Amino acid sequence: MNQTLVLFRRMTDYPADSHTLDRYLETGGYEQARVALGKTRDELVELVKSSGLIGRGGAGFSAGMKWSFLAPARPAYLVVNGDESEPGTFKDRQLLERDPHQMIEGMIIAAVANEVHEAFIYIRGEYPKPARRVQQAVFEAYERGYLGPNVMGTGYHLDITVHLGAGAYICGEETALLNSLEGRRGEPRLKPPFFPAAKGLYMLPTIVNNVETISNLPHIVERGIDWYRDLGHDVDTGTFLFSISGHVKKPGNYELPHGITWRELIYDVAGGIRSDNELKAWVPGGASAPWFVPSKHLDLQITKSVTDTSGSMLGSGAVIVMDETTDMVAAAERLVRFFAEESCGQCTPCREGTTWLDMILRRMLDGGGRAVDLDLLYDVSDNISVGVGWPPKQTTICPLGPSAVSAVKSLLEYFRPEAEEHISRANRVPLAIKGVGA
Amino acid sequence: MTWSAETLARAHDIIARYPQRRSAVMPLLYIAMREDGRLTDDGMRQVAELTGLTPAQVQSVASFYVMYKTEAQGKYLVSVCSSISCFLLGADDVLHAVEQAAGVPAGEADEEIGVEHAECIGACGGAPACLVNFELVEGLTPEKAKEMIEWLRNAKPDVINADELQTLFGGRRSFDWAIKEENGAIGPYPAFPPFGTAAHNTQPLEPGRRPMSNSQPAPLEGGTS
Missing domain, CATH: 1.10.10.1590 (NADH-quinone oxidoreductase subunit E)
Structure with missing residues (x-):
């Protein structure tokens, strides 16, 4: 199956220098920023709204709608979220490293559309190389007049600052990111009242968009709504970047339209399972997403609505594939551990709940599981996300806590016998011998 | 001061x-x-x-952010990813190999080398992966990880350059890196201009300071270049 190259086009055609301004200009770069600079806010917001562009950060909200909510107070800010940290996701790293000008041009378009003159790119601390490339690109853009006090000779003023995070997954949550950018602990803010579009950075109206979302903008401006909608499938317009990892033969980032099936994605695009093993389960949209299993989900179409109604989500586009050799309790533990480590600690159900889920799963792995542990896992999950349903209910300020529940819920739903086996008498070793605490 | x-x-x-x-x-x-x-x-x-x-x-x-270190981390901080995609492909074995080769348990450091486990570092397509002073190495094996630690101990590079590490010790990458970089990290913090990067010394290392096996990186199979 061929990729539909839009965002990855330039880096595929010109691998050696797709990140340079010269190559960017030679391939039509910054022409769409010029077009956008001649348009009004209403025209641009309407364009992006009708394109159907959905935010690519994981929450799946219409980008144009988000823009239209921006409160009238000024100054307003634009913040590009490059804090990509969802386990399984590595698409933004490729966009940042290999085509930074595409994002910067998208930022100019977003800035004009939202009457913004000051923008920030928040890149996670573990991505110094992408940050260096973006910083270099920003310098080049300033030097040649694509940024600064007089953008492309139009008198429009736009400054962009690259800001490096310092190792906190939660800063990918937009209000936590804003706190971090203000020089605070990266703790999410309560919504309402702190919707970034109204009370964002320094309590001023702020647009927060993901790197991939922003990188789509020059293409939408250039080729229009009809082209962008035709690229996609039904209401899922445009292309989608899938990050495929785990037990497949050809992991990587792939740019594809929606509407193919999971079977095509895993067996055709990603080359199938390593050593031709059996597929056991996969995570369809980042570590926060409930798992899919071949007996139920392999021939489902990959669209936002089908995935949502089947009990999971496309999220950040990260597909993590697990073969028959995978110990599902160990996989669940590893997913839960991530959220336990990354919980910011503000909300008790998340701070305590994720830690307890991890401890219970770990004692099951260590041979210290108890007969009541599966019920206990459910009970703790229920405290974090009432009813353990989908979409998850939230007892916390942000969705991190409920995200940890996804793996536990999936384990209990699809692999309960395997989990029971872990705590059966045959596997038990007295705790004193294992040195495992209760 | x-x-x-x-x-x-x-x-x-x-x-x-x-x-x-x-x-x-x-x-x-x-x-x-x-x-x-x-x-x-x-x-x-x-x-x-x-x-x-x-x-x-x-x-x-x-104290909120894990990359701000109040304890000394040695000259080279090795952060081995242990999240799900790396875990599925043997990250725990890589971490144990690093701990054993360095003689330093995860979470601790000696004068030269610090070892820690990291949560997802965004290299899932090149799993298992690690960071050395936050410069990426993808497609590791326990053997290569051990060689890498020995190389750090013996060669004592002033600048950690990802291209060099990847060529010497890495394997499959998440995507084609395509562009060689001169710069690298000069300490256990990210190499970003405001806090200091340094140009990598491109002089070849003296004989005897090479790693034991000097194989080429594995060809890239998946993803868009």
């Missing part, structure tokens, strides 16, 4: 990029790490003075 005039000038340049100076806390904390090799009380006081916060406020920020 205060920062040099040059460092202070750099700090003021950074502060000027933000609408409110408090926002400069994070980049300034990295400068403080570069100055002292780790985050010290003096460094945090200096950041507090520059940003108009109290030292306690600065410490509350610093």
Whole structure:
């Protein structure tokens, strides 16, 4: 199956220098920023709204709608979220490293559309190389007049600052990111009242968009709504970047339209399972997403609505594939551990709940599981996300806590016998011998 | 102890990029790490003075983020990813190999090498992966990881360059890196211009300081180049 190259086009055609301004200009770069600079806010917001562009950060909200909510107070800010940290996701790293000008041009378009003159790119601390490339690109853009006090000779003023995070997954949550950018602990803010579009950075109206979302903008401006909608499938317009990892033969980032099936994605695009093993389960949209299993989900179409109604989500586009050799309790533990480590600690159900889920799963792995542990896992999950349903209910300020529940819920739903086996008498070793605490 | 005039000038340049100076806390904390090799009380006081916060406020920020290290990390901090995609492909074995080769358990450091496990570092297509001073190496095996630690001990590179490490010890990458980079990290903090990168010395290392096996990186199979 061929990729539909839009965002990855330039880096595929010109691998050696797709990140340079010269190559960017030679391939039509910054022409769409010029077009956008001649348009009004209403025209641009309407364009992006009708394109159907959905935010690519994981929450799946219409980008144009988000823009239209921006409160009238000024100054307003634009913040590009490059804090990509969802386990399984590595698409933004490729966009940042290999085509930074595409994002910067998208930022100019977003800035004009939202009457913004000051923008920030928040890149996670573990991505110094992408940050260096973006910083270099920003310098080049300033030097040649694509940024600064007089953008492309139009008198429009736009400054962009690259800001490096310092190792906190939660800063990918937009209000936590804003706190971090203000020089605070990266703790999410309560919504309402702190919707970034109204009370964002320094309590001023702020647009927060993901790197991939922003990188789509020059293409939408250039080729229009009809082209962008035709690229996609039904209401899922445009292309989608899938990050495929785990037990497949050809992991990587792939740019594809929606509407193919999971079977095509895993067996055709990603080359199938390593050593031709059996597929056991996969995570369809980042570590926060409930798992899919071949007996139920392999021939489902990959669209936002089908995935949502089947009990999971496309999220950040990260597909993590697990073969028959995978110990599902160990996989669940590893997913839960991530959220336990990354919980910011503000909300008790998340701070305590994720830690307890991890401890219970770990004692099951260590041979210290108890007969009541599966019920206990459910009970703790229920405290974090009432009813353990989908979409998850939230007892916390942000969705991190409920995200940890996804793996536990999936384990209990699809692999309960395997989990029971872990705590059966045959596997038990007295705790004193294992040195495992209760 | 205060920062040099040059460092202070750099700090003021950074502060000027933000609408409110408090926002400069994070980049300034990295400068403080570069100055002292780790985050010290003096460094945090200096950041507090520059940003108009109290030292306690600065410490509350610093303690939230895992990349601000108040303990010495040695010259090379090796962060082995242990999240799901790397875990599925043997990350725990890589971490154990690193611990054994370095003689340092995860979470600790000697004079030269610090070892830690990291949560997802965004290299899932090139799993298992690790960072050395936050420069990426993808497609590791336990054997290659061991060689890498021995190489760090013997060659003692001044600059950690990802291309060099990947060529010597890496395997499958998440995507084609395509472009060679001269720069690299000079300490256990991210190599980003405001806090200091250095050009990599492209002179070949002396014989005998090479790793034991010097194989080429595996060809890239998946993904878009």
